[in-house]
Amino acid sequence: MRNYFQVILSIFVLVGISVKSMAQSPTPGDVVPAPKYLLLDKGLQYRVTKAINSMYDFDFPTAERDFAVIMYQYPNHPLPDFLMALGYWWRIEVDVTNTRFDNIFIQYLERANDKAEELLDQDPTNKEAAFFLAAGYGFMGRLYSERKSWTKATFAGRNALKYMEMSRGEEEFNPELLLGDALFNYFSVWIPENYPLLRPVVALFPKGNKQLGLQQLETVASNAFYTRVEAMYFLFRLYASEEKKPYEALRISEYLHGKFPNNPYFHRSYARHLYSVGRWTESVEQSMEILNRIQNKQYGYESNSGRFAAFYIAEYHNRVGNKSEAKKYYLQTVAYGEESESQESGYYLHALIQLGKMATAEKNKPLAKKYFDTVKRYAKRKHPAHKEARDFIKKNKL
Numbered sequence: 001m002r003n004y005f006q007v008i009l010s011i012f013v014l015v016g017i018s019v020k021s022m023a024q025s026p027t028p029g030d031v032v033p034a035p036k037y038l039l040l041d042k043g044l045q046y047r048v049t050k051a052i053n054s055m056y057d058f059d060f061p062t063a064e065r066d067f068a069v070i071m072y073q074y075p076n077h078p079l080p081d082f083l084m085a086l087g088y089w090w091r092i093e094v095d096v097t098n099t100r101f102d103n104i105f106i107q108y109l110e111r112a113n114d115k116a117e118e119l120l121d122q123d124p125t126n127k128e129a130a131f132f133l134a135a136g137y138g139f140m141g142r143l144y145s146e147r148k149s150w151t152k153a154t155f156a157g158r159n160a161l162k163y164m165e166m167s168r169g170e171e172e173f174n175p176e177l178l179l180g181d182a183l184f185n186y187f188s189v190w191i192p193e194n195y196p197l198l199r200p201v202v203a204l205f206p207k208g209n210k211q212l213g214l215q216q217l218e219t220v221a222s223n224a225f226y227t228r229v230e231a232m233y234f235l236f237r238l239y240a241s242e243e244k245k246p247y248e249a250l251r252i253s254e255y256l257h258g259k260f261p262n263n264p265y266f267h268r269s270y271a272r273h274l275y276s277v278g279r280w281t282e283s284v285e286q287s288m289e290i291l292n293r294i295q296n297k298q299y300g301y302e303s304n305s306g307r308f309a310a311f312y313i314a315e316y317h318n319r320v321g322n323k324s325e326a327k328k329y330y331l332q333t334v335a336y337g338e339e340s341e342s343q344e345s346g347y348y349l350h351a352l353i354q355l356g357k358m359a360t361a362e363k364n365k366p367l368a369k370k371y372f373d374t375v376k377r378y379a380k381r382k383h384p385a386h387k388e389a390r391d392f393i394k395k396n397k398l
Contacts, residue, residue: 037128038077048083055087056229057260058300063087078119078132081112089139094264095304096146097341105143109136130167134160134180175224178216179231186213190242214238221252232256236269246276264290264300268308275312280319287312291332303339310336311347318354330355343378349385356389360396369398 038044051066064087071080085108088101113136119129137160144153164180188208217238220231232252240249250273256263257270267290274283287309293301294309314329330351337348356371372389379386392398 038074038079039128039131051083053260055083055090056263058090058262058264060087060091060299076115076118078112078115078129078136081108081115082132082136084108085112085136085139089143090263090265091300092143094300095302095340097304099147102143102147106140109140112136127167130163134163134167136160137163138180175220175227179220179224179227182213182216182220182231183234184213185209185216186238189213214243229256236273240273240276246273249273250277262298262300264293264302264305268305271309271312275315280312280316283312284316303336304342306336307333307340307342307345307347311351314351314354323358327355327358330358344380346385349375349379349383353385353388353392356392360392360398365396365398368396369393372398 047066048070051063054060054066055063064084067080067083067087070083074080085105088105088108091101092098092105113133116129116132116136119126120133123129137156141153141156141160144150144156161180185208189210214235217231217235220227221235222228224231232255236249236252236256239245239252250270253266253269253273256266260266267286271283271286271290274280274286290301290305290309291313294303294306310329310332314326314333317323317326317329333347333351334355337343337345337351342348352371352375356368356375359365359368359371372393375385375389379389
């Protein structure tokens with residue numbers, strides 16, 4: 001979690017639901033009356049599965065052509081607008097600091113929510129409508145928390161929780177709804193463990209179970225039809241950071257990169273997890289491929305991914321004693337960090353520290369001091385990088 005406000009919202013916000021269904025359909029152009037629960041229409045599976053796979057693989061034009069046909073055929077159903085929003089979410093996820101897709105993402109979610117509310121007005125027992133409202137508000141909450149719009153995020157999160165409860169009761173939706181239960185079970189325990197001041201807030205909710213939450217995420221990742229990829233996304237993040245199970249994180253990220261090789265988020269996560277388990281040469285290979293794709297301007301590959309990739313390559317060369325190559329890629333890490341405005345990130349700060357040490361070894365104290373002063377400027381005082389910079393400056397009289 002990036003900060004404790006987002007930790008609070010993890011309780012309220014049902015993660016966005018990635019819908020993965022739809023197949024042989026009527027002739028494009030025919031407006032088709034939607035069945036009561038479109039998501040459970042097995043006859044539509046193939047086409048939407050193909051479109052969603054294209055979306056996760058960052059082939060958005062192909063995916064959106066299929067989504068547009070569905071929108072034409074089912075103009076009053078929230079599914080196609082929600083799918084369009086999902087595509088924009090993954091554009092955002094690659095670099096969450098970039099806000100250029102925020103407005104269109106929210107517009108599609110609002111359209112999907114409006115259509116779901118109309119369905120619910122017509123039939124208050126419509127579980128699918130509640131399902132989409134839970135997903136739509138959940139995604140809104142995720143974006144608003146990234147943007148530090150706490151009032152909007154909390155409102156969206158509470159609505160997501162409300163509609164999640166309303167959508168219960170349809171047995172075939174259960175594997176999808178389990179994702180929300182899994183995250184609640186995990187974070188309702190994780191939050192008070194890591195943020196004692198928030199214990200009174202968490203005490204207002206039912207008691208969770210972290211291990212059960214992980215088991216439920218694994219169940220969703222293995223059995224769900226609509227939320228499978230999103231469950232995997234959360235699993236590898238939790239395994240990599242909170243659970244300290246790097247091989248489990250690698251297992252999932254390797255599968256996702258193999259399944260969706262052009263998704264830059266899964267690609268850099270795979271490189272990261274290879275690095276974390278000591279498979280450094282493989283991490284370097286993947287990282288070089290990321291840098292090549294940035295150089296070739298492949299869609300979705302940008303400075304944020306470059307910062308990760310350049311750092312792993314630099315660290316490898318530093319470990320094997322190839323200082324000139326290490327320096328080259330640490331400098332790239334810094335350049336990509338500045339381009340993506342990620343100066344407070346650990347990779348950016350650590351790269352500067354290594355460059356400062358190299359400059360000191362080269363007897364270039366003014367340059368070394370410049371690097372360490374930059375660390376002090378961007379790192380919070382309690383950050384380990386800030387302390388290391390202060391100590392090095394003092395010890396070496398920079």
